[in-house]
Amino acid sequence: MPFQLLRHAILALALGATPALAADHEVQMLNQGADGMMVFEPAFLAVQPGDTVTFVPTDVAHNSSSVLSPQDGATWKGTMGQKVSVTLEKEGVYLYQCDPHLALGMVGIIQVGKAVNLEAAQQQAQTISGQIAMNKERLSQYLDKVQ
Numbered sequence: 001m002p003f004q005l006l007r008h009a010i011l012a013l014a015l016g017a018t019p020a021l022a023a024d025h026e027v028q029m030l031n032q033g034a035d036g037m038m039v040f041e042p043a044f045l046a047v048q049p050g051d052t053v054t055f056v057p058t059d060v061a062h063n064s065s066s067v068l069s070p071q072d073g074a075t076w077k078g079t080m081g082q083k084v085s086v087t088l089e090k091e092g093v094y095l096y097q098c099d100p101h102l103a104l105g106m107v108g109i110i111q112v113g114k115a116v117n118l119e120a121a122q123q124q125a126q127t128i129s130g131q132i133a134m135n136k137e138r139l140s141q142y143l144d145k146v147q
C-alpha cells in the first residue's frame with residue numbers, strides 16, 4: 001500500500017466510528033415481555049456514539065418519549081403506535097418512557113459510550129419513580145446496568 005493510502009487508513013481508524021460503521025439497534029414496545037407486562041425489550045441498551053435506536057411498536061398503544069438526555073443530546077417523542085428512530089451522537093445516559101404506561105413501569109435506559117451524566121440520570125430516575133405504581137424496581141434494575 002502506498003504510504004499516502006496507509007496514512008489515510010490509519011487516520012480513519014484513529015477518528016473512530018464512521019457512519020458506515022454505526023450500528024442499528026431495535027427496541028420492541030410490548031404488552032407482554034420477558035420482564036412482564038407493558039415493557040420495552042431490551043429495556044437497557046449500551047450503544048456507541050453515532051448508533052441509531054429504533055423503537056418498534058410490536059403491540060399498539062405504546063410510544064417512546066425521552067425523559068432525560070445528556071447535555072446537547074438528542075431528545076425524541078414518538079407518536080402512539082408508530083415506529084420512531086433516533087441517532088445518538090452524544091455520550092451519556094438517556095432515560096425514556098412510554099407516556100401512557102409510565103405508571104406501569106414502562107421505562108428504558110440507553111447508555112451511549114461513557115455514562116458522563118450518571119448522577120443526573122439517577123436524580124431524574126428518583127423523580128419519575130414517584131409516578132410509577134407498578135414494576136417500580138425495573139428502573140433501578142436498568143440503572144444498575146449502567147457502567
Ligand SMILES: [Cu+2]
Nearest residue numbers: 062098101106
Ligand atoms: Cu406502553
